[in-house]
Amino acid sequence: MQITFLGHASLFISTGGKKLLIDPFITGNEKAKDRIKVQDLHPDYILVTHAHQDHILDVEEIAGRSGAVIISNYEIATRFEDKGLKAHPMNHGGSWTFDFGNLKYVNAIHTSSFPDGSYGGQPGGFVLSSEGKHLYIAGDTALTMDMKLIPLFVKLDLAVLPIGDNFTMGAGDAVIASDFIGCNKVLGYHYDTFGYIEIDHQNARKIFSDAGKELILLGIGETLEV
Numbered sequence: 001m002q003i004t005f006l007g008h009a010s011l012f013i014s015t016g017g018k019k020l021l022i023d024p025f026i027t028g029n030e031k032a033k034d035r036i037k038v039q040d041l042h043p044d045y046i047l048v049t050h051a052h053q054d055h056i057l058d059v060e061e062i063a064g065r066s067g068a069v070i071i072s073n074y075e076i077a078t079r080f081e082d083k084g085l086k087a088h089p090m091n092h093g094g095s096w097t098f099d100f101g102n103l104k105y106v107n108a109i110h111t112s113s114f115p116d117g118s119y120g121g122q123p124g125g126f127v128l129s130s131e132g133k134h135l136y137i138a139g140d141t142a143l144t145m146d147m148k149l150i151p152l153f154v155k156l157d158l159a160v161l162p163i164g165d166n167f168t169m170g171a172g173d174a175v176i177a178s179d180f181i182g183c184n185k186v187l188g189y190h191y192d193t194f195g196y197i198e199i200d201h202q203n204a205r206k207i208f209s210d211a212g213k214e215l216i217l218l219g220i221g222e223t224l225e226v
């Protein structure tokens with residue numbers, strides 16, 4: 001499984017012979033828009049954790065062009081289906097086996113309105129199981145006790161956790177989250193994109209290493225093999 005960081009909370013994952021794009025926010029991201037060419041992304045699926053602009057901005061354009069199936073909560077999936085796009089609706093606690101592997105939609109503590117203020121369902125994260133590996137993509141979330149459920153489902157190989165603070169967990173809470181989910185290897189995301197979530201990388205890495213854990217911070221366009 002290969003995971004490429006596209007900036008903010010956007011990821012591109014190649015696994016099970018398929019391409020998955022997560023929460024595409026590229027054309028509106030000053031840090032990513034000149035480095036990642038949206039027109040070069042040809043995903044088979046687009047996973048959307050919640051309806052906020054910094055997670056859905058490029059969904060419509062990319063899905064319309066590539067024919068990708070949008071996987072998200074019921075409200076978000078239905079909204080995109082109404083625009084003529086392909087979608088697979090899920091809801092919390094449910095899992096489904098796709099041709100690339102299995103996804104479970106799990107809880108996140110956050111909000112999920114569309115940019116126009118309309119209801120975007122409840123926010124979530126995904127547990128992806130594919131090629132014998134298990135990956136948790138937390139989405140925007142606070143530290144929550146529900147994370148303790150995840151090791152009852154799978155033994156994670158990697159967790160993608162928000163570490164930017166202010167709108168989500170910061171690095172300190174993410175260390176506790178990593179205990180809750182039983183995974184010491186964390187890819188940080190949702191940081192540095194704008195002023196509210198700028199972090200000190202060295203300090204964030206130290207908070208993890210002091211706890212005997214690994215925090216991976218990828219440059220935009222960098223790839224990690226799991």
Ligand code: NI
Binds near residue numbers: 050052110111140
């Ligand atoms: Ni959000």
Ligand code: MN
Binds near residue numbers: 009052140190
């Ligand atoms: Mn966000």
